[in-house]
Amino acid sequence: MTISQKVKLIMEESSWVRKMFETASQLKVEYGEENIFDFTLGNPVEEPPPGFKEALKEFALNPIPGMHRYMPNSGYAETRRFIAQQLSQDTGLPFTEDHIVMTIGAAGGMNIALKALIDQGDEVIVPSPYFVEFQFYIDNHGGVMRLVDTREDFSIDLEAIERTITEKTKVVLINSPNNPTGVVYSEDLIRDLADLLRAKSRKRRNPIYLLADEAYKTIIYDGFPLPNILEIYKPSISVNSYSKSLGVPGERVGYVAVNPSFPEVEEVMGALVFLNRTLGYINAPALMQRLIPLAGENHVGPKEYQEKRDLLYQALIEYGYSVVKPQGAFYMFPQSPIEDDLAFVSDLQQSFRILTVPGRGFGKKGYFRISYCVDMEVIEQALPSFAEAAKKYGLH
Ligand SMILES: Cc1ncc(COP(=O)(O)O)c(C=O)c1O
Structure with missing residues (x-):
């Protein structure tokens, strides 16, 4: 053995x-x-999407000196500024590059976020059915996963979440649009969840964080509005990916965004950037980061x-x-x-x-x-x- x-x-x-x-x-x-x-x-x-290959070719033919070197662990400022601008437009919140860290896909993002938040034995509530890798990500950092069944239509069962919250609950982890169900949580549901978490957090020193895996954020049908979780609940962290939006899962790039109006945002960002390095990711792939602002609003x-x-x-x-x-x-x-x-x-x-x-x-x-x-x-x-x-x- x-x-x-x-x-x-x-x-x-x-x-x-x-x-x-x-x-x-x-x-x-x-x-x-x-x-x-x-x-x-x-x-x-x-x-x-169109333009992606041309941009790649352009970088190969006319490389920028130093473009393959180490960079700040949070990623290129230019890329983070671009994302911050998009998020400010979407949410009305004052995002800057200091609220974004570039990650090795959503998978890397989830790992740094969970490690930043949980101490050994802390509980993470996950509505089920769920993306099964979550259990390993949580376990990687000493957390305990608490699964809570969803309703028949796969929406979150708030009463069941309420019953599952204990003194040890540190995070509620949601994933919308959802893998495996394809369900998108409505704004009303997110607002009710936020109210519940606020009420529960009031009685304790530490808030309960809402960690949102939004890896499928750009794949929404029939114009269904995706609620802005960061706008609705302050202690919230959004984990994102370009794997599906640009169709490049093999290239490993995503980002984590923290609500700028959350009072502890600086401390949380500091931890995320530190962990990006110490978990061994160092930084998200340089070339992919450079391509993100060039892709602009295009996606698959x-x-x-x-x-x-x-x-x-x-x-x-x-x-x-x-x-x-x-x-x-x-x-x-x-x-x-x-x-x-x-x-x-x-x-x-x-x-x-x-x-x-x-x-x-x-x-x-x-x-x-x-x-x-x-x-x-x-x-x-x-x-x-x-x-x-x-x-x-x-x-x-
Ligand atoms: C819900 C969910 N989160 C995260 C990931 C990982 O995505 P990434 O390739 O960005 O690491 C996946 C991949 O399928 C997923 O379905």
Whole structure:
């Protein structure tokens, strides 16, 4: 035995997404890629927006002296200023570059934010179903995750959150637009959550922080308004990513923004920047940071994703699946027609060559996740198989 017992156990139990992805790879070899409908990974197929490649070429042909060197751990001031301007416009809050730290995607952002906030044993409340990596990020920094079931429409159950808050609660972590459900929390819901957290925080020395994973912020459908969490609740931190908005998850760039009107903003920012360095990230990739202001307001989607959502959602409803209509991101979380989501997902795989992820991989048995950031043809070709599966399981 060479590796830690804890890590070994976690690895054995973790990541249904990865397990399904590995099965998918095997099946593709066995049956040919075109005969497998792979809806397992949230890996965007859309290329980055226009101008991205040209800007890359420009940097290669006319490099700026020193552009590959170390930089301040918070990232380039110019990039942070650009983001601050965007956030000020969106929220009306006085953001400057001092309220932004550039990170290694949202994943890096979540890790520095959680480490900055929690002491050993502090509790982090997470509405479930949830993006399963959260449990590891929280555990990385000695926190204890407290899952709270959402309502049937996957909105946050405030009474359940209230019942779960204890003296040890330090953070409520929300993710909207949501992975795996595609749900976007309404402004009323966020305001009510903020009221609850304010009331609970009043009785204690430290506030309860609201940590918002907004990695899918730009992928919202039907003009649904995404509430400005930073504007609504002062002790709030927003974690963002360009992985999905620019279609560059392999390039690892995102940022964390802290509410400028929060009295302890300086202390929190100091911790985030320090941790960016000491967790070993040092800084987010330099070239990607330089490209962000050049990309401006351009991003991938949401039009393309909305078309895919529409096609898939309409068809699944027609075939008799029970699905909450996604308002953002590129995931759908239908109910499994049988209680055992693992058995259903396995049968989808074996009998219909449709690859999805069982709900238990997101803390909710009896459901399955479809990631529809795939080519339109994959959805079109998979629909008859979804229909066959519905028939087999007696859906109408
Ligand atoms: C909810 C959520 N948060 C964070 C991440 C990580 O994103 P990034 O590539 O920016 O690290 C993902 C990736 O799929 C995600 O779904």
